[in-house]
Each structure stands twice: as C-alpha cells, then as structure tokens.
Amino acid sequence: MMDFITKEPKKFDIISLGEVMLRLSPPDKEKISQCETFEKKAGGSELNVASGAAYLGVRSAIITKLPDNKIGRFIRYKIRYGNVSDDYIVNDTSDEKRLGIYYYESGAYPRKSSVVYDRANSSVCSLKLNEISPSVYDKARVFHVSGITMALNKELRSIVIELIKRFKEQGAAISFDVNYRAKLWSEEEARETIKSVLPYIDILFVSEETSRKMMQKTGTLEEIMKSYSDEYGCKIVATTRREVVSPTKHNFGSKLYYDGKFYEEAPYENIEVVDRIGSGDAYVAGALFAAIKFGDPQKCVEYGNAMSAVKNTTYGDMPAASLGEIESVIKTHKSDGPQEEMNR
Numbered sequence: 001m002m003d004f005i006t007k008e009p010k011k012f013d014i015i016s017l018g019e020v021m022l023r024l025s026p027p028d029k030e031k032i033s034q035c036e037t038f039e040k041k042a043g044g045s046e047l048n049v050a051s052g053a054a055y056l057g058v059r060s061a062i063i064t065k066l067p068d069n070k071i072g073r074f075i076r077y078k079i080r081y082g083n084v085s086d087d088y089i090v091n092d093t094s095d096e097k098r099l100g101i102y103y104y105e106s107g108a109y110p111r112k113s114s115v116v117y118d119r120a121n122s123s124v125c126s127l128k129l130n131e132i133s134p135s136v137y138d139k140a141r142v143f144h145v146s147g148i149t150m151a152l153n154k155e156l157r158s159i160v161i162e163l164i165k166r167f168k169e170q171g172a173a174i175s176f177d178v179n180y181r182a183k184l185w186s187e188e189e190a191r192e193t194i195k196s197v198l199p200y201i202d203i204l205f206v207s208e209e210t211s212r213k214m215m216q217k218t219g220t221l222e223e224i225m226k227s228y229s230d231e232y233g234c235k236i237v238a239t240t241r242r243e244v245v246s247p248t249k250h251n252f253g254s255k256l257y258y259d260g261k262f263y264e265e266a267p268y269e270n271i272e273v274v275d276r277i278g279s280g281d282a283y284v285a286g287a288l289f290a291a292i293k294f295g296d297p298q299k300c301v302e303y304g305n306a307m308s309a310v311k312n313t314t315y316g317d318m319p320a321a322s323l324g325e326i327e328s329v330i331k332t333h334k335s336d337g338p339q340e341e342m343n344r
Contacts, residue, residue, distance in 0.1 A: 001295040002258075004202050004235050005173045006141050012085065013058035013292050015140035015172075017163060018046025018149045019124040020064050020075050021100040023277075023317060032105045032116065042078035043102075043317030045146045045179055048278045051082030052285025052307060052319035056326065058292055061085035063136065063163075065127040067097035072123070075099065082318050090131045092123035099123065104277060107247035113276070117183065125153050129162060142203070142288060143167035144175040150193055151184035157193060164200050173235075177205040177284055180214050187214045198232035203291065205238050205284050225257040235259075236291070238300070240283050240308070241267070248273045252308055254283065258297040265301055268309040268333065275315045282311035282319040286326065306330045 023043040026035035050060035062084050066072035068091040079086050100119030107113035143163065150157045164174055176197065180190055191214055198204070208224070211217040217224040225237040236258050243251040253267030286307030290299040306329045310321045 002291055005292060006171050010141045011139040012061045014050055014053055014060045014142045014144055014288060016046035016050040016144040017063040018044050019100055020044040020047050021102055023102055023104055025104045029106055029108045032103050041316045042075050045148050045281050046144060048281035048318050049144055049285045050084045052282050053289045054083035055319060055321060056289040056323045058289055061087055063088045063132060065090040065092050065124045067099050067123045068093045071099045088133060088136055097123050109246040113247055125156060127156060129159050137166045138170040140167060140172045142175050143172045146177040146179040147194060148179050148181055151181060161197055164197055168200050173202040174200050175203040175288060176201045178210050180210045190214055201234050203236040204228055204234045208239055222262060238287055240280060254301055254305055256297055256301050263297045263301050268305060271309050271312045273312045276312050278317035279308045279311040283308040285319060302330050
C-alpha cells in the first residue's frame with residue numbers, strides 16, 4: 001500500500017495548480033491557415049488531470065487565475081462541468097486581464113498535428129501568492145502541478161515552489177509531471193529548476209526522452225527511473241511510452257517504479273486517434289486516481305493506460321471517461337477471447 005498518501009479525510013483528494021486556456025480548433029481536419037471557423041474548448045494540463053480523476057470518482061479542485069469577463073466565465077463553467085471545484089479560482093479584474101489561447105490543428109498523414117500559442121501575459125501569469133487562500137494547504141491529499149506552469153514566468157515559478165513546500169508541510173503527497181516544453185524555457189533553466197524541487201516530489205511523471213535529453217540521464221530506462229528514487233527520494237516514478245504509427249494510429253503503454261519493483265502491462269495497440277491532446281494528462285489522472293483509491297501500483301498502470309487510450313478517441317483536452325467505462329476497457333484489454341462489437 002502507498003502509505004505516503006494520507007488516509008486522513010481531506011476536503012479534496014487532489015488539488016492542482018495551473019493555467020487554463022482557451023483552445024480554438026478548425027473543424028474536422030482543416031488547416032488553421034484555411035479554415036473560417038473555430039471550435040472553442042477549455043484546456044490545460046493540470047485541469048485535465050484534476051477533471052479526469054474527478055470523473056473517476058475523487059474530489060478535485062484547481063488553483064488558477066481567470067479574467068473576470070465572458071471568456072473567463074466560459075472557462076469557469078467548463079471547470080465546473082469537469083467535476084472540478086472552483087473554490088480557489090482567483091478573478092482578474094485588471095485592465096490587462098486576458099485568457100491564454102492556443103490553436104490546435106489536427107493532422108492527417110503525412111501532415112503532422114500542430115499547435116500555435118497566444119498565451120503571453122495571460123491572467124495566470126499575474127497570480128500572486130497572497131491571492132491564494134491560506135486555508136487551501138491542509139485541504140488536499142495530493143497536490144499536483146506540472147513543469148508547464150513553472151515555465152510561464154519566474155514569479156509563477158517561485159509560487160509553485162512555495163506551494164509545493166506548503167502542501168508538503170501539511171501532509172499532502174506531491175505529484176509532479178515534468179511535461180517539458182522547449183518553446184517555454186531552455187533545457188538548462190528547466191533542469192536546474194526541476195532538480196531543486198525533486199526532493200519534495202512523491203509521484204513523478206517523466207518521459208524517457210525528457211529524462212535523457214533535458215535531464216541528461218544515461219543508462220537503461222529502468223536505471224533512469226530508479227535513479228530518481230535513489231537520488232531524490234521520489235516514491236513513484238512513471239514513464240509513458242507512445243509509439244506514433246501515424247497521426248491517427250498510436251500504440252500506448254507505460255512503466256512504473258515503486259518500492260524497488262517495476263510494473264507494466266501489454267500496451268494498447270492501434271488506438272484510433274481522434275484527438276491526442278490531453279492523453280498524457282489522462283494517464284496522470286488515471287494513475288493518481290488508482291494511487292488514491294487502491295494504493296496499488298499495478299492498478300496505477302492499468303487505469304493510467306486505459307484513461308490515456310480512451311482520451312485519444314474523444315475530442316477536446318479534458319478527459320470525459322466514467323469509472324464504469326474505464327473498468328470495462330481494462331477488462332477487455334486483459335481478455336484474450338473474442339470481443340463484443342458494441343456495449344448494449
């Protein structure tokens with residue numbers, strides 16, 4: 001059992017911190033440069049995690065800052081729709097308030113999917129530590145954040161570090177997804193910052209590519225994963241493994257290290273990809289849900305893989321899979337016999 005996650009009842013199982021953005025996408029497979037209409041959705045790594053886990057049955061909340069206008073209210077409604085509490089959302093009433101935007105173009109072989117960001121100086125970048133209610137720090141069993149939030153600006157980075165320490169002091173397990181984005185900060189800056197917080201991290205999500213390139217780790221994947229535990233004391237280290245056959249066909253699996261052992265299962269093959277954005281966050285959501293509910297590392301792998309596989313098949317950033325659906329997918333994935341074509 002994962003005894004580093006407190007069994008003491010808290011108001012929330014997961015509280016996350018991060019930017020929530022407006023996603024604008026051309027319909028179908030149109031290109032951004034050619035389309036005349038966009039579909040709007042809410043998205044953001046930490047929201048995706050909090051919402052995905054909430055749909056499975058845990059209580060989630062998010063700390064963020066939104067513009068106090070119609071666009072901000074659209075995002076707030078989507079946060080609520082995602083079963084995530086808005087108790088700790090800060091309203092930006094300044095004249096400079098704005099919501100970060102990103103444009104997503106879905107690819108079709110051989111054209112790759114692509115993203116264009118318009119997120120500079122968004123409201124969350126002006127978040128101040130004193131705007132966050134001090135009552136929040138003892139309200140979570142798990143506090144989750146990603147490297148994306150730390151990369152937005154130096155002031156926000158210092159807030160993330162301080163919140164990690166404060167939640168840790170109040171008994172929360174700390175979950176961190178490295179989620180390195182080269183467009184947001186350099187490898188050197190990211191590596192130095194992330195190394196400084198790793199001693200506080202209980203649950204670490206990091207890709208093999210990021211470990212080898214940005215973190216400059218060497219050795220086998222197993223040796224790399226174990227090194228985070230040996231060097232920094234991380235309790236769980238999880239690495240996802242995605243094989244891109246084409247923009248619309250992926251294979252997906254993962255490996256998890258906990259208490260001296262590695263856990264994995266057969267990958268999901270030939271996933272029919274409708275929208276891959278948020279599928280990594282869905283993995284984190286499934287793994288955290290299983291860690292909180294079952295304390296079983298093998299179930300973390302199974303629920304994480306299933307959540308990611310299913311997210312690939314739905315539009316938008318935020319996962320929307322119920323517990324029953326995910327457990328059905330897991331059962332089917334483990335089965336060797338013939339499968340029914342339809343659930344009815």
